Amino acid sequence: MIRRFSRRLKRVTVDALRGTKRTPLRIGEQKASSWYDAHYAGSEEYRKHYTESVYYAGWTVICDRLLRHRVTSILDIGCGPGQFASLLSENADNVQYLGLDFCAEAIRMAESVCPTCRFLETDVFVDRNLEDLDYDAVVSLEFLEHVEDDIPVLQRIRPGTLFIGSVPNFPSASHVRHFTTTEEITERYGHLFSGFTVHKHLLNRAGRCLYVMEGIRRH
Numbered sequence: 010m011i012r013r014f015s016r017r018l019k020r021v022t023v024d025a026l027r028g029t030k031r032t033p034l035r036i037g038e039q040k041a042s043s044w045y046d047a048h049y050a051g052s053e054e055y056r057k058h059y060t061e062s063v064y065y066a067g068w069t070v071i072c073d074r075l076l077r078h079r080v081t082s083i084l085d086i087g088c089g090p091g092q093f094a095s096l097l098s099e100n101a102d103n104v105q106y107l108g109l110d111f112c113a114e115a116i117r118m119a120e121s122v123c124p125t126c127r128f129l130e131t132d133v134f135v136d137r138n139l140e141d142l143d144y145d146a147v148v149s150l151e152f153l154e155h156v157e158d159d160i161p162v163l164q165r166i167r168p169g170t171l172f173i174g175s176v177p178n179f180p181s182a183s184h185v186r187h188f189t190t191t192e193e194i195t196e197r198y199g200h201l202f203s204g205f206t207v208h209k210h211l212l213n214r215a216g217r218c219l220y221v222m223e224g225i226r227r228h
């Protein structure tokens with residue numbers, strides 16, 4: 010396991026030094042829901058009030074954008090333990106929110122921090138809410154990099170719907186890919202949306218960042 014990880018790390022480093030184009034970078038692997046159960050159960054970060062999260066600044070931008078678009082119903086794919094939902098529910102009255110996540114621990118945590126929102130423990134690759142539910146915006150924050158089949162999920166968003174998502178520029182055990190430029194993100198996802206934009210939001214002085222993307226699902 011350690012040997013496999015260091016082989017991958019070496020390959021990524023060699024490619025970076027050679028200037029070889031590998032888009033996007035890979036280090037981690039797609040995980041089962043049980044992995045996230047253990048991850049959340051042992052995490053201080055995800056138990057913090059949303060204002061103390063390293064993602065807070067980025068989330069406020071996303072919340073503001075949703076409010077400017079006057080959305081009234083939001084589907085959140087890979088919602089996690091409810092920190093963004095809490096922020097949203099405290100700033101956006103009358104917005105119906107449904108968060109989907111296949112991790113039981115995340116859903117338990119989300120329901121306890123944000124009792125006014127709805128959450129569903131479900132695997133997004135089996136769940137039919139993207140097809141069946143009435144929603145006018147889809148958000149997916151730090152989820153797409155966790156799954157191999159990121160593009161098929163986005164393809165299921167109803168045409169004409171606002172999408173706001175975020176992806177990181179750093180590797181992690183559960184990231185199947187990450188990005189290093191806004192162009193890489195446009196290259197991977199831009200064809201699915203009209204009016205597609207990507208903005209970089211710095212998370213810390215070491216250069217970690219979130220890329221926030223937005224667009225309308227194409228017809």
Ligand SMILES: C[S@@+](CC[C@H](N)C(=O)[O-])C[C@H]1O[C@@H](n2cnc3c(N)ncnc32)[C@H](O)[C@@H]1O
Nearest residue numbers: 045087088089110111112115132133150151152
């Ligand atoms: C890094 S977390 C992001 C959580 C939250 N959106 C946030 O920004 O704090 C990624 C989430 O995706 C969820 N996830 C991964 N694969 C999934 C799947 N197939 N169906 C539903 N949720 C999934 C994980 O359980 C995890 O909660």
